[in-house]
Amino acid sequence: MTGADRSAGKNDNPGRISTDAVVVALGYLTSFGYPLVALPFLARAIGAEALGLLIVTQAVLQIVVHICDYGFSVSALRRVAVRNRDDELSEIIASTLTAKAVLLGGSAVVVLAVVAAVPGLRHLLGIFVIGLVLVAIGTAFPSWLLQGLGRFTEFSLVLAASRLLALIGLLLTVSGPEDLPWALAWQFLPLALAAVIGWGLLARTGHLRWQRPTRASVRFAFADGGHLFVGHIALMSMGAVNSVILGALAGPVQTAYFGIAERLSNAGRGIMGGVQDAMLPRMSHAVGNPNAASVRRTITAGIIGGYLLGGLGLIIFAPVLLPWYLGPGYEAAVPLAQLAGATLCVAGGSALFNLRAAAAHRFRAIAAVTSATAVIHLLALIPASALFGAWGAAFTVLGSEVLLCLTFSIDASRHRRRQAAEESEVHSTDAKGESWSATRPSQSSRQR
Numbered sequence: 001m002t003g004a005d006r007s008a009g010k011n012d013n014p015g016r017i018s019t020d021a022v023v024v025a026l027g028y029l030t031s032f033g034y035p036l037v038a039l040p041f042l043a044r045a046i047g048a049e050a051l052g053l054l055i056v057t058q059a060v061l062q063i064v065v066h067i068c069d070y071g072f073s074v075s076a077l078r079r080v081a082v083r084n085r086d087d088e089l090s091e092i093i094a095s096t097l098t099a100k101a102v103l104l105g106g107s108a109v110v111v112l113a114v115v116a117a118v119p120g121l122r123h124l125l126g127i128f129v130i131g132l133v134l135v136a137i138g139t140a141f142p143s144w145l146l147q148g149l150g151r152f153t154e155f156s157l158v159l160a161a162s163r164l165l166a167l168i169g170l171l172l173t174v175s176g177p178e179d180l181p182w183a184l185a186w187q188f189l190p191l192a193l194a195a196v197i198g199w200g201l202l203a204r205t206g207h208l209r210w211q212r213p214t215r216a217s218v219r220f221a222f223a224d225g226g227h228l229f230v231g232h233i234a235l236m237s238m239g240a241v242n243s244v245i246l247g248a249l250a251g252p253v254q255t256a257y258f259g260i261a262e263r264l265s266n267a268g269r270g271i272m273g274g275v276q277d278a279m280l281p282r283m284s285h286a287v288g289n290p291n292a293a294s295v296r297r298t299i300t301a302g303i304i305g306g307y308l309l310g311g312l313g314l315i316i317f318a319p320v321l322l323p324w325y326l327g328p329g330y331e332a333a334v335p336l337a338q339l340a341g342a343t344l345c346v347a348g349g350s351a352l353f354n355l356r357a358a359a360a361h362r363f364r365a366i367a368a369v370t371s372a373t374a375v376i377h378l379l380a381l382i383p384a385s386a387l388f389g390a391w392g393a394a395f396t397v398l399g400s401e402v403l404l405c406l407t408f409s410i411d412a413s414r415h416r417r418r419q420a421a422e423e424s425e426v427h428s429t430d431a432k433g434e435s436w437s438a439t440r441p442s443q444s445s446r447q448r
Contacts, residue, residue, distance in 0.1 A: 034163035034190060036267055038170055039260065040325050042183055048329065050177040052252025055259035057124060058187055059243040061131040064107045065191075066236040068139040071228025072096050072221070073277060074358050079224070080148025081281030093145065094210060095217035099225075100139050102218075108132050127181050131188055138191030142198050147278050154201050155278075162193035227363035234367070234374035238400050239266075242393055245381055250389040258390035260326065260333040262397075264318075265340035268310030269347060276303060276355050283359035300352060307348025314341030332390070339394040346401045353408035362415070369411050373404045 042051055076096045083089065115121045115128050146155040170186040173179060242262065247255040279299045286292035286299075318337040326333065357366050377400035384392030 034167050035187075035263055037167060038186070039263055040327065041171065042174065043256075043260070043326050043330060045174055046177045046180065046183060048256045049252050050180055050183075052247065052254075052256040052259070053124070054180060054183055054187075055243050055255055056247040056252070057127055057131065057184055059240045059247075060111065061128070061135055061188065062240040063236060063244075064104070064111060064132065064135050065139065066232055066240060067107050068100050068103045068135070069232060070099065070103055070222075071225030071232055071363070072100065073144050074228050074280065075225035075363070076221070077144040077148045077277060077280055078284055078358070078361070080145060082284055090211040091213075091217050092221075093142075094213035095221040096144070097140060098213040098218050099221045104136055104139055108136070127184050130181055130185050134185060134188035134192045137195050138188060139195075140199070141191055141195040142202060143277070145202065146198060148281060150281070151201075151205075152278060155198075158194050158197045158201065162190040162197060165193055166190040225363075227367040228358075230367035231363070231370040234370035237374045238377045238397065238404075241378075242381065242397060246385045246390065246393045249382070249386045250393075254389040257330070257333045257336055258393050260322075260330065261336035261340040261390075261394065264314060264337050265344050268307070268314070268344050272303065272306045272310065272348070272351065275306060276351050279303070280355065280359060283355055284361075287356075287360045299355070303352045303355065304348045307351065308345050311341045311343070311345030311348075314338065314344060336390055336394050339398055343398045343401045346398070346405055349405040350401060350408055353405070353412055356412065357408075365411055365415070369407045370404065373400060373407055376400065376403060 042054065046054070076092060079092050080089065083092070111128060111132065112125070115125050121128075143155065146152075146158070166186050166189045169189065170183070173182040174186070239262075243255055243259050246258055279302075282295060283299055286295040315338045318334050318341065322334045322337055323331065354366060357363075377396065380399065381393060381396045384396045386392075388395075
């Protein structure tokens with residue numbers, strides 16, 4: 001039995017798929033319960049202006065997180081899931097972690113240089129240093145390895161435990177605007193804790209197999225995830241960059257209102273994004289397999305249904321829950337949260353198309369679609385944020401998500417037509433070959 005057989009590709013039946021999806025979703029639900037509890041606490045404890053500074057700082061550091069991920073959360077996960085031999089695992093681990101370290105070093109130098117050079121950010125240099133240290137530890141979190149090996153329960157428990165510990169720390173140490181460094185630290189400590197706990201679990205189960213990485217293996221890791229990196233940077237420009245641009249053009253208060261809505265939406269995206277990543281190994285095994293139609297249907301229904309449930313819930317319950325959730329002074333965030341809910345509904349289609357393309361190893365197509373949409377998004381976001389503040393940014397995000405879904409659907413339709421044409425050509429060639437063989441005189445008849 002191959003490594004792929006023993007990992008997440010096994011037991012590909014709808015019941016098992018649903019169980020694993022629920023386990024991962026619960027893990028991410030617990031994980032994103034942390035910011036959902038932390039947000040109203042911070043809004044009351046440090047106020048709107050300090051919260052805006054926190055959101056801007058966190059958004060900058062989140063860019064570093066996206067850069068260090070590169071595309072490994074998909075490419076390395078897929079390599080682990082479809083590997084043919086267990087001895088490939090050591091090479092995948094070593095090359096992936098080394099590539100992440102290279103990206104982290106370069107990103108940290110750039111961020112610190114920019115913060116030191118910009119007068120408006122210079123007073124936040126210490127906070128950025130704290131954040132970068134925690135990001136450095138957190139980038140080692142082996143989510144791709146745990147999910148690729150099919151260890152969904154351990155993955156979910158690690159997420160839940162790390163967030164619970166961080167939430168306790170946040171509640172004990174933050175009481176006012178002067179505690180902004182602590183507030184930021186507790187935003188990134190969960191992933192750092194998850195990295196430590198995750199590798200500890202893998203070491204105990206015998207899956208921690210380190211070997212010295214070669215230049216060729218690191219280059220392959222970069223090459224395999226290269227197109228995904230382009231796609232991730234594009235998606236980042238439609239996500240984390242929004243608060244940075246809005247903060248620069250409209251101020252911290254507008255950023256706080258928008259950031260609240262975006263965080264609520266991102267909680268849903270995070271939960272379903274985790275489920276989407278967990279389903280990648282199974283979808284990879286199901287691609288092109290006529291006997292796996294039920295697997296594809298189950299995954300499709302789960303992805304679309306989950307996003308719709310989250311989006312509609314935000315639209316319906318935001319007017320009731322947000323005033324209670326945030327307290328007085330944040331009423332302007334309610335309609336922005338409803339717009340974020342509408343965006344979340346549309347995001348289900350984009351996520352499904354993205355998953356299918358990744359499962360088929362169509363990383364180049366993902367990069368092309370997301371890059372084109374991101375350029376349009378940024379061109380619209382800058383004037384919209386400058387003119388209309390948080391409202392302009394929220395409508396731009398919604399429009400860009402609609403465009404992304406439509407572009408993905410067009411690409412998928414073209415890909416299906418190309419596949420059909422290629423299959424038709426192959427069948428035509430085979431038929432001509434069989435016809436020629438049938439009419440060609442046999443060697444014995446020519447001799448007679």
